[in-house]
Amino acid sequence: MAYxxxxxxxxxxxxxxxxxxTDERIILPALQAVQHGFGYVPKEAVALIANSLNVSVADVHxxxxxxxxxxxxxxxxxxxxxxxxxxxxxxxxxxxVAHVGANLAPVGGRSDDGQVDVVEVFCLGNCALGPAALxxxxxxxxxxxxxxxxxxxxxRAAL
Amino acid sequence: MTTTIYxxxxxxxxxxxxxxxxxxxxxxxxxxxxxxxxxxxxxxGLLWLEPLVEVETxxxxxxxxxxxxxxxxxxFDSDFLTGAANAYSVGLVDEIPWLADQQRVTFARVGVxxxxxIKDYEAHGGLAGLRTAIALDQSAIVEEVLASxxxxxxxxxxxxxxxxxxxxxxxxxxxxVCCNADEGDSGTFADRMLMEGxxxxxxxxxTIAGIAGGATKGLIYIRSExxxxxxxxxxALLNAREYGMLGTDVLGSGKTFDISVRVGAGSYVCGEExxxxxxxxxxxxxxxxxxxxxxxxxxxxxxxxxxxxxxxASVPMIMAQGAAAYQALGSDRSRxxxxxxxxxxxxxxxxxxxAFGISLQELVQxxxxxxxxxxxxxxxxxxxxxxAYFPADGLxxxxxxxxxxxxxxxxxxxxxxxxxxxxxxxxxxxxxxEFCAKESCGKCTPCRVGSVRGVEVIDxxxxxxxxxxxxxxxxxxxxxxxxxxxxxxxGLTPMPVLSALRQFPExxxx
Ligand SMILES: Cc1cc2nc3c(=O)[nH]c(=O)nc-3n(C[C@H](O)[C@H](O)[C@H](O)COP(=O)(O)O)c2cc1C
Ligand code: SF4
Ligand code: FES
Numbered sequence: 001m002a003y004x005x006x007x008x009x010x011x012x013x014x015x016x017x018x019x020x021x022t023d024e025r026i027i028l029p030a031l032q033a034v035q036h037g038f039g040y041v042p043k044e045a046v047a048l049i050a051n052s053l054n055v056s057v058a059d060v061h062x063x064x065x066x067x068x069x070x071x072x073x074x075x076x077x078x079x080x081x082x083x084x085x086x087x088x089x090x091x092x093x094x095x096x097v098a099h100v101g102a103n104l105a106p107v108g109g110r111s112d113d114g115q116v117d118v119v120e121v122f123c124l125g126n127c128a129l130g131p132a133a134l135x136x137x138x139x140x141x142x143x144x145x146x147x148x149x150x151x152x153x154x155x156r157a158a159l
Numbered sequence: 160m161t162t163t164i165y166x167x168x169x170x171x172x173x174x175x176x177x178x179x180x181x182x183x184x185x186x187x188x189x190x191x192x193x194x195x196x197x198x199x200x201x202x203x204g205l206l207w208l209e210p211l212v213e214v215e216t217x218x219x220x221x222x223x224x225x226x227x228x229x230x231x232x233x234x235f236d237s238d239f240l241t242g243a244a245n246a247y248s249v250g251l252v253d254e255i256p257w258l259a260d261q262q263r264v265t266f267a268r269v270g271v272x273x274x275x276x277i278k279d280y281e282a283h284g285g286l287a288g289l290r291t292a293i294a295l296d297q298s299a300i301v302e303e304v305l306a307s308x309x310x311x312x313x314x315x316x317x318x319x320x321x322x323x324x325x326x327x328x329x330x331x332x333x334x335x336v337c338c339n340a341d342e343g344d345s346g347t348f349a350d351r352m353l354m355e356g357x358x359x360x361x362x363x364x365x366t367i368a369g370i371a372g373g374a375t376k377g378l379i380y381i382r383s384e385x386x387x388x389x390x391x392x393x394x395a396l397l398n399a400r401e402y403g404m405l406g407t408d409v410l411g412s413g414k415t416f417d418i419s420v421r422v423g424a425g426s427y428v429c430g431e432e433x434x435x436x437x438x439x440x441x442x443x444x445x446x447x448x449x450x451x452x453x454x455x456x457x458x459x460x461x462x463x464x465x466x467x468x469x470x471x472a473s474v475p476m477i478m479a480q481g482a483a484a485y486q487a488l489g490s491d492r493s494r495x496x497x498x499x500x501x502x503x504x505x506x507x508x509x510x511x512x513x514a515f516g517i518s519l520q521e522l523v524q525x526x527x528x529x530x531x532x533x534x535x536x537x538x539x540x541x542x543x544x545x546x547a548y549f550p551a552d553g554l555x556x557x558x559x560x561x562x563x564x565x566x567x568x569x570x571x572x573x574x575x576x577x578x579x580x581x582x583x584x585x586x587x588x589x590x591x592x593e594f595c596a597k598e599s600c601g602k603c604t605p606c607r608v609g610s611v612r613g614v615e616v617i618d619x620x621x622x623x624x625x626x627x628x629x630x631x632x633x634x635x636x637x638x639x640x641x642x643x644x645x646x647x648x649x650g651l652t653p654m655p656v657l658s659a660l661r662q663f664p665e666x667x668x669x
Contacts, residue, residue, distance in 0.1 A: 088345075
């Protein structure tokens with residue numbers, strides 16, 4: 001759900017890692033800190049983390065590829081994560097995903113203007129007010145194709 | 160005179176415009192030169208009424224909802240500051256039968272108080288449980304939790320007191336309390352609402368667990384899909400430290416306990432306790448074989464109490480009011496209350512906290528009011544993505560651990576997801592397999608490969624390719640997954656699949 005806040009460089013990466021509290025000097029929090037800082041985990045960061053934590057590159061890579069949310073490419077400025085789990089299916093999530101797929105980008109894709117990534121998630125804890133989505137870090141509910149479009153328009157305007 | 164107005168900051172409420180409503184109320188009051196005090200409370204759990212605005216009056220809190228920012232001027236025009244009735248009013252919120260009939264214990268303060276105001280928390284009974292616990296020795300706390308009958312609310316229903324006792328009796332240089340706030344089940348949101356609406360209760364419960372078990376360090380593993388809960392918990396932890404509720408001298412007792420928040424990274428199986436521990440150690444979220452149990456060798460190999468948010472959040476009330484009061488509620492071996500979550504296609508969704516034993520029918524029809532779409536209820540899934548689907552004429556089951564098991568289902572984390580008659584149950588069965596394929600940690604073949612095969616086989620059934628043979632194959636595959644999986648991910652995925660097949664065979668024969 002992160003979005004880029006700083007351009008990547010080895011020095012910047014090193015600085016982010018140095019800010020980790022002692023008990024978070026372990027692989028997953030290190031990867032999360034990098035992704036939080038730069039929007040994604042650049043290739044170079046893997047070796048940097050391995051070095052800094054004194055673990056193998058393979059270990060870091062293993063964690064990086066395990067978690068759905070960790071990414072190795074830069075995200076679009078806006079990520080819309082649409083809930084496709086059961087409670088939202090019951091209120092039209094499948095139809096919403098189809099609409100977004102036809103008009104913006106399919107799940108896993110990016111809009112033509114490069115501004116929006118569309119991803120799927122399994123539950124956002126808004127299951128009584130579905131369909132739900134997370135636009136960057138903002139939860140939206142009772143979605144219709146129209147209300148999702150207007151929420152996205154608000155987010156674009158605020159960029 | 161200053162009037163107090165409540166507008167929830169719970170993310171379900173903000174997802175449908177509560178922030179805009181709060182802003183509009185402040186702007187309108189300023190414009191009209193009226194003095195108000197705006198409190199951003201948690202949600203009362205009547206989610207279909209969100210955003211639900213409440214006004215403090217001498218009679219009590221009067222509610223208005225659902226309200227949009229555009230309605231705010233009209234609210235002021237109709238004198239809502241005095242609690243006057245208008246088109247939006249729902250009356251005194253505490254007297255709405257939907258809420259008045261509930262037995263709010265764990266959720267007693269959620270939506271009532273200002274989530275981050277520790278004084279407000281204390282004024283509503285907060286810290287009483289911790290004070291009681293501090294005055295007792297470790298085994299007396301454990302005895303109290305045992306006597307309450309409290310069982311784990313994360314899904315497995317294991318008695319909390321037994322875990323705590325094991326950790327207490329195991330000596331080690333370091334012990335931990337790990338709170339499972341991964342809440343991955345679709346249809347569940349109680350952990351989130353408690354963390355956003357009454358975070359000190361969780362902190363208090365964890366601290367009591369720490370004192371009882373002899374642990375000094377607590378971790379809360381919150382899923383990344385909950386950014387607001389993460390922010391609220393972190394803010395509450397700062398306040399708790401400042402207040403002396405956490406640290407090296409918990410409420411002046413000389414005892415040490417502190418808590419940090421850790422964030423997940425989008426993996427359902429990391430809600431399984433050993434996978435969560437691996438993830439908390441910074442590794443891939445692979446399920447560990449048991450034994451050893453986490454109570455003996457948990458986080459970094461140290462004795463660890465692992466409990467769900469609701470389990471831990473029930474403890475302060477148990478300590479404050481006594482085990483007997485809690486134990487008096489419930490049915491058979493399911494003691495106390497369960498925080499049910501009504502979700503999906505439901506007219507009145509939200510939080511229903513009731514003693515165990517209420518029927519599914521009562522939850523879906525009396526509380527839920529049937530579907531939101533107005534069409535007939537066709538199917539209800541209980542207990543998350545690994546839970547069974549019940550048909551509309553099979554809802555007379557009592558909601559407790561054993562009764563649900565006997566009915567071929569499970570309680571899980573207490574989620575109830577309603578579907579109307581437009582649902583295609585073959586697609587729901589397919590989704591269960593697809594979900595397992597996506598979320599499997601990959602350790603066991605029946606889960607990792609079986610689920611992928613399951614999707615293929617269901618597709619063949621749906622497309623009428625060798626249907627009889629493939630249905631047979633699907634049953635065999637389910638048996639294999641049930642018997643050959645290390646954890647409930649692979650082991651219980653057959654439950655939604657087979658219940659759909661059993662209860663709705665016509666959907667597989669189109
Ligand atoms: C696939 C899977 C996912 C689970 N997800 C959660 C979860 O999100 N939250 C939770 O509290 N327990 C979850 N559990 C149950 C935990 O393994 C464990 O039983 C629980 O955290 C223990 O706490 P309790 O005794 O207080 O329920 C899950 C189990 C499995 C097999
Ligand atoms: S059943 Fe699935 S999720 Fe559970 S341990 Fe085996 S492979 Fe992992
Ligand atoms: S299932 Fe969509 S928010 Fe929970």
